[in-house]
Amino acid sequence: MQWGLIGASTIAAEYMIGAIRAHEGNSVDAVLSSSRARADAYAAAHDIPNADTELSVLLARPEIDAVYISTTNEKHRDQALAALAAGKHVLCEKPLAMSVADARTMVEAARKAGVVFATNHHLRCAGAHRAAKALIAEGRIGKVLSMRVFHAVMLPEHLRGWRIDNPAAGGGVIPDITVHDADTVRFYLDEDPRRVVAQAVSSGLGQGVEDSVMSVWTMPSGIMVQSHESFTHPFAGSGLEVHGSKGSIFARNVMSQRPTGTVTLVTEAGETDVPYESEGLYEYAITAFNRAVAGEGRPAANGIDGVKSLAVAMAVRQSALQGRAVDVNYEGY
Ligand code: NDP
Numbered sequence: 001m002q003w004g005l006i007g008a009s010t011i012a013a014e015y016m017i018g019a020i021r022a023h024e025g026n027s028v029d030a031v032l033s034s035s036r037a038r039a040d041a042y043a044a045a046h047d048i049p050n051a052d053t054e055l056s057v058l059l060a061r062p063e064i065d066a067v068y069i070s071t072t073n074e075k076h077r078d079q080a081l082a083a084l085a086a087g088k089h090v091l092c093e094k095p096l097a098m099s100v101a102d103a104r105t106m107v108e109a110a111r112k113a114g115v116v117f118a119t120n121h122h123l124r125c126a127g128a129h130r131a132a133k134a135l136i137a138e139g140r141i142g143k144v145l146s147m148r149v150f151h152a153v154m155l156p157e158h159l160r161g162w163r164i165d166n167p168a169a170g171g172g173v174i175p176d177i178t179v180h181d182a183d184t185v186r187f188y189l190d191e192d193p194r195r196v197v198a199q200a201v202s203s204g205l206g207q208g209v210e211d212s213v214m215s216v217w218t219m220p221s222g223i224m225v226q227s228h229e230s231f232t233h234p235f236a237g238s239g240l241e242v243h244g245s246k247g248s249i250f251a252r253n254v255m256s257q258r259p260t261g262t263v264t265l266v267t268e269a270g271e272t273d274v275p276y277e278s279e280g281l282y283e284y285a286i287t288a289f290n291r292a293v294a295g296e297g298r299p300a301a302n303g304i305d306g307v308k309s310l311a312v313a314m315a316v317r318q319s320a321l322q323g324r325a326v327d328v329n330y331e332g333y
Contacts, residue, residue: 001023001025001026001065001066001089001290001293002026002027002028002029002063002064002065002066003020003026003027003028003029003064003065003066003067003068004028004029004030004031004032004058004059004061004064004066004067004068004088005017005028005030005031005032005048005067005068005070006032006055006058006067006068006069006070006071006079006083007032007033007069007070007071007072007075008031008032008033008035008038008039008042009070009071010158010159011070011093012031012068012070013042013045013046014257015257015280015282016068016070016120016282017046017048018282019280019282019283019285019286020068020286022280022283022286023283023286023287023290025290026286026290028046028048029048029049029050029061029063029064030043030048030049030050030051030052030058030061030064031043031046031048031050031051031052032052032053032054032055032058033051033052033053034053035053036051036053039051039052039053055079055082056082059082059083059086059088060086064088065088065089065293066088066089066090066091066116066289066293067079067083067088067089067090067091068091068092068093068120069083069090069091069092069093070093070120071093072162072166072169072170073093073095073097073098073169073170073175074098074168074169074170076092076093076095076096076097076106077096077097077098077102077103077105077106080092080096080106080109080110080117081105081106081109084106084109084110084113084115084117085109085113087113087115088115089115089116089117089289089293090110090115090116090117090118091118091119091120091285091286091289091299092106092117092118092119092120092303092306093119093120094119094120094121094179094180094183094306094309094310095170095175095179095306095309095310095313096119096303096306096307096310097310098170099314100307100310100311100314100329100330100331101331103303103306103307103310103331104307104331104332104333106303107303107304107306107307110303116289116292116293116299117299117302117303118285118288118289118292118299118300118301118302118303118306119183119299119301119302119303119305119306119309120282120285120301121179121180121183121184121300121301121305121306121309122180122257122281122282122285123180123183123184123187123254123255123281124183124184124187124300124301125281125282125284125285125288125300126254126256126259126276126281126284127259127276127277127278127279128251128254128259128260128261128262128263128276129184129187129188129251129254130276130277131263131274131275131276131277132188132240132242132249132251132254132263132274133187133188135247135249135265135274136188136189136242136244136249139246140246140247140265140267141242141243141244141245141246141247141248141249141265141267142244142245142246142247143244143245143246144189144221144223144242144243144244145223145224145243145244145245146223146224146225146226146242146243147185147188147189147223147224147225147226147240147241147242147243148225148226148227148240148241148243149181149184149185149225149226149227149228149240149255150228150236150237150238150239150240150255151177151180151181151227151228151229151230151238151255152212152228152229152230152232152233152236152238153177153230153231153233153236153238153255154231154232154233154234155205155211155231155232160205163176163209163231164205164206164207164209164211164231165206165207165208165209166208166209167208167209171206171208171209172206172209172210172211172317173200173206173209173210173211173212173213173229173230173231174200174210174213174229174313174314174316174317174320175310175313175317176229176231177229177230177231178213178215178227178229178312178313178316178317179309179310179312179313180255180309181227181229181255182227182308182309182310182311182312182313182316183301183305183306183308183309184240184255185217185225185227186305186308186309186312188240188242189219189221189223189225191219191220191221191223192219192220192308192312192328192330193217193218193219193225193312193315193328194217194218194219194220194327194328195217195218195315195325195326195327195328196215196216196217196218196312196315196316196319196325196326196328197215197216197319197324197325197326198213198214198215198216198316198317198319198320199213199214199215199320200212200213200214200316200317200320200321201213203232204232205231205232206231210317210320211230211231211232212229212230212231212232212233213228213229213230213316213317213320214226214227214228215227215316215319215320217312227316237252237253238252238253238254238255238256238261239251239252239253239254239255239261240254240255246267246268247265247266247267247268248265248266248267249263249264249265249266249274250262250263250264250266251263251264252264257281257282258280258281259276259277259278259279259280259281263276284300285299285300285301288300304333307330307331307333308330308333311328311329311330311331312328314329315327315328315329
């Protein structure tokens with residue numbers, strides 16, 4: 001499969017180009033930037049044969065089968081719709097769009113085009129999370145009662161920019177990290193949050209956008225979920241806990257782009273370290289995407305997963321702004 005990169009981004013440079021190239025038979029054929037100088041410099045730095053500044057030019061390349069969209073968030077919708085209209089398979093960054101309705105439009109366009117459309121939610125690809133989810137499925141912690149997600153980190157300097165000062169580009173910790181946590185909780189519990197209540201603050205780093213948020217989610221089954229995201233916590237560490245009637249899972253330092261951290265199962269029998277596969281998260285996503293294109297299964301996170309994670313994040317933001325509990329609007333999904 002030959003890929004076009006829509007966006008000369010940090011995430012593509014740090015993770016996705018390597019993940020694509022690690023998959024046998026996959027290559028990166030072109031990159032799109034809005035700036036000629038950046039397109040050329042990025043293509044040269046990453047050994048990409050073609051550097052485009054017009055989306056139509058990249059999409060007209062017949063050799064490109066799939067595109068990876070990692071521009072700033074406000075551009076995802078139109079770029080995805082254009083790629084889908086050109087018949088390309090699409091792996092799109094989260095949040096899929098600036099609104100749930102727009103994200104749904106993208107998913108429906110992909111369905112009509114008959115191509116694969118995926119969301120790059122990497123956490124469900126981590127061996128640690130897959131191992132922890134398997135414990136729940138095997139009944140090792142009994143009936144699940146509650147889940148707590150700790151994703152308060154220090155946003156690295158080189159990732160600040162639009163994330164901390166540009167609401168129009170989709171800045172703020174809620175579209176950046178809460179979407180990932182929403183996807184992770186849905187992945188673990190196989191159900192969709194129904195209602196949320198939240199508080200958010202801009203505690204110094206965020207300029208016009210929130211940099212920290214805490215929320216509590218109502219799940220249809222009655223499981224209680226609590227989630228904390230921040231850009232301002234240098235030493236908090238990340239993780240999650242799932243507590244059940246017969247045991248608890250403690251996953252530490254697992255809200256990461258790398259296959260790191262520990263998973264511990266605690267039951268009446270004592271504490272057990274849980275082993276897990278250490279495959280790269282993005283490599284796992286690319287493999288699942290390739291399989292889906294070949295008609296074998298589904299992407300790790302599909303378009304509807306992206307719509308739903310965004311719906312939860314948007315409800316969290318609305319709740320924080322309005323100071324009241326908000327029902328999650330999945331736009332009919
Ligand atoms: P970047 O800020 O690195 O890139 C976003 C856009 O900014 C690029 O498309 C580029 O525009 C422009 N840009 C990049 N460098 C410069 C520069 N030096 N001067 C001016 N403009 C520049 O964003 P990220 O890679 O951090 O994030 C991109 C997307 O990926 C977001 O949607 C984000 O939410 C998502 N993301 C997802 C992660 C995941 O694990 N799933 C992790 C990190 C990000 P142009 O293309 O026009 O050159």
